[in-house]
Amino acid sequence: MRRLFLTLISVSILLGLSGCSFKVTRPMLRMIVSGANKVSSEPAYADSLEKKLSVPYIENGTGEQVVDIYYAAPEVRKDAVLIDIHGGFYVAGKRENSREFASVFLKEGYDVVLLEYRVNNGTTDVSDELSDCAAALDYLTAHSRELNLNKDRMFLTGDSAGGHLALYMAEASEDGSLPIRPKAFTPRGVMLNCPAYDFASFAEGGGFSKGALAWFIGPRYNDRQYLETLSPRTFIDSYSGPLLVSTCTHDFIRSQALLI
16 A cells, blocks of 8 residues: 555646646556555564454355454453455455554554455446445444454444445445445444545546546446445435544545545
8 A cells, every 4th residue: 555655646746746637547547556456565563463364244255355354462452343444446455455554453452354345347336345345344243243343333444445435334324225235234433544535526527537437437437326326425414423534635536535
């Protein structure tokens, strides 16, 4: 993720210096997200703790439909769970890249779950990603006892596309009208970093070429009504729990976070 972050900063600085309008094309976007699939081999504090890796949350699912569970050390454990949904512009990202992020919260006593989902590959799209997240959250709730997780103190977090998925899941847990929702999971709070919030606004272009939009959203990228059914902004009034949002100056979708 560090490589992805540095690439985003570099792109943002160059665009700012150019002072001209631009379109993010599919090749440019592919370059930006390429680092998100490269898992760091550097050891993290999380690796030294008790853990369950590659736990499937869907029977006979794909290799992406799994979670990694890390348990805080007994002497600091708070009996609370942080569930992290990775970013990667809907087309990339690996749960393992969040091990350093998980380590911060593990040191504070939180158990941490790193959730992976099927990314958009031309046959799946954001609705499938949301469905995977809902299935994972319900699995963690239903199997909380055998997994030694406190289902009553589960918190959601996500960055970029993962921020979108996390907030939508929180909204859906309280609003039965949402088309894709967890049936048993309810978060105690949500923490987002640089989230994609007004998903439907991507239908207006927003600096992305048609090729880029088709790649990270799917073939219905210009169907605003469809995108609104998948957009956290559409249902933000449905969520009543604690919500923390962070962003940074060089986040190239910073305007999304500032809308919340």
